[in-house]
Amino acid sequence: MRLALMGAGSLGTILGAFISEKKEIDLIDVNKEHVKALNDKGARIVGTIDKTVPVKAIMPEEMEGTYDLVILLVKQTYNESAFDSLKDHIHAKTIIATLQNGFPEPSLLDVFGEERVIGATVSWGATWQGPGVSELTSDPGKLSFDVGRLDGKITEQVEQVKEILECMCPAHIANNLGGTRWAKLLSNAVFSGLSACFGCTFGELLADEKYEKLVHYVMKETIEVGTKWGVTSFEVDGVDLKPYLYFETEEQRLEKAPSYQAFWGPHKLLKASMLQDIEKGRKTEINEINGLVVRIGKELGVATPLNETIVSIVNKIERKELKPTLTNLSLFK
Ligand SMILES: NC(=O)C1=CN([C@@H]2O[C@H](COP(=O)(O)OP(=O)(O)OC[C@H]3O[C@@H](n4cnc5c(N)ncnc54)[C@H](OP(=O)(O)O)[C@@H]3O)[C@@H](O)[C@H]2O)C=CC1
Numbered sequence: 001m002r003l004a005l006m007g008a009g010s011l012g013t014i015l016g017a018f019i020s021e022k023k024e025i026d027l028i029d030v031n032k033e034h035v036k037a038l039n040d041k042g043a044r045i046v047g048t049i050d051k052t053v054p055v056k057a058i059m060p061e062e063m064e065g066t067y068d069l070v071i072l073l074v075k076q077t078y079n080e081s082a083f084d085s086l087k088d089h090i091h092a093k094t095i096i097a098t099l100q101n102g103f104p105e106p107s108l109l110d111v112f113g114e115e116r117v118i119g120a121t122v123s124w125g126a127t128w129q130g131p132g133v134s135e136l137t138s139d140p141g142k143l144s145f146d147v148g149r150l151d152g153k154i155t156e157q158v159e160q161v162k163e164i165l166e167c168m169c170p171a172h173i174a175n176n177l178g179g180t181r182w183a184k185l186l187s188n189a190v191f192s193g194l195s196a197c198f199g200c201t202f203g204e205l206l207a208d209e210k211y212e213k214l215v216h217y218v219m220k221e222t223i224e225v226g227t228k229w230g231v232t233s234f235e236v237d238g239v240d241l242k243p244y245l246y247f248e249t250e251e252q253r254l255e256k257a258p259s260y261q262a263f264w265g266p267h268k269l270l271k272a273s274m275l276q277d278i279e280k281g282r283k284t285e286i287n288e289i290n291g292l293v294v295r296i297g298k299e300l301g302v303a304t305p306l307n308e309t310i311v312s313i314v315n316k317i318e319r320k321e322l323k324p325t326l327t328n329l330s331l332f333k
């Protein structure tokens with residue numbers, strides 16, 4: 001099976017290194033300096049683990065022949081250019097495995113058809129440090145993937161993607177990928193969205209009551225949209241997060257607060273990949289994350305004022321009209 005990983009940045013450098021230890025895989029990336037460093041010095045992983053692995057990296061224009069499986073790890077904002085360079089290097093049965101955040105499957109199904117598109121959520125975080133180097137920011141004991149199809153079918157292709165991802169860490173089969181995607185979206189809309197607004201880590205959001213309260217209310221709003229959409233279980237490792245996070249009254253909110261600390265405390269050092277984009281002066285995936293919650297909320301008649309404020313602040317930051325600072329709290333009503 002000929003393998004490729006498209007977008008060898010923060011996550012892709014690390015996953016690509018682990019896969020390369022066991023299988024041949026081409027890491028494809030547009031960053032020339034990064035591609036050169038990967039080939040010359042190997043993929044260096046720092047942070048919660050430390051190792052360097054020899055890998056083969058190429059620029060998109062250096063692709064040859066066709067691949068049987070492509071792991072998609074560009075930001076969703078770059079999907080079009082990635083598809084354009086891939087089009088001559090896939091065949092009728094090439095599996096496209098998207099590990100991107102948000103809900104990337106529906107737009108991929110339109111392009112590639114349902115048999116070929118496999119989705120997976122990533123439980124860990126990574127920060128690109130410079131050419132050839134990426135930092136793993138999650139505890140090595142907490143790494144996993146959930147892999148499946150939106151229709152819940154466990155096909156041969158799902159099993160193939162699972163086997164490849166397990167070169168790195170456990171990959172659980174998700175027979176409720178919609179619920180799993182929503183569970184990840186809760187984390188991204190709340191913690192990544194607010195981390196991008198305030199320029200802070202997940203830990204800083206939980207360290208001060210004012211920000212913690214906002215975290216709780218963005219969570220409540222996002223869960224309400226997901227529930228109306230039809231999620232019956234916001235599932236992570238077989239556990240529905242809603243009973244631990246959702247509240248109606250202020251009293252219930254205070255009762256649920258320790259769950260937020262328990263779930264996200266171990267990830268306190270995480271810096272959202274959207275914040276990393278802001279720091280690199282790039283467009284973020286805000287429209288694919290909080291923007292998605294707002295769009296679905298509108299369709300279903302659920303009010304999303306907090307997600308709308310997050311989108312508006314991050315859009316202003318992208319346009320350099322605002323800076324990502326903790327003082328942006330005053331922009332939330
Ligand atoms: N980082 C994290 O902790 C997590 C990220 N995710 C999700 O995973 C996905 C990837 O995120 P992340 O690894 O952070 O992203 P990065 O931006 O760090 O990596 C993507 C890489 O793709 C390159 N790239 C851009 N366009 C193309 C193209 N057309 N062809 C080939 N390569 C291209 C980028 O180069 P350049 O930078 O030069 O544009 C970059 O090196 C996103 O959907 C994100 O939401 C999910 C869980 C955690």
Ligand SMILES: CC(C)(CO)C(=O)C(=O)O
Nearest residue numbers: 123124125192270272273
């Ligand atoms: C929450 C996190 C850091 C890791 O799962 C992530 O998905 C992101 O920042 O994009």
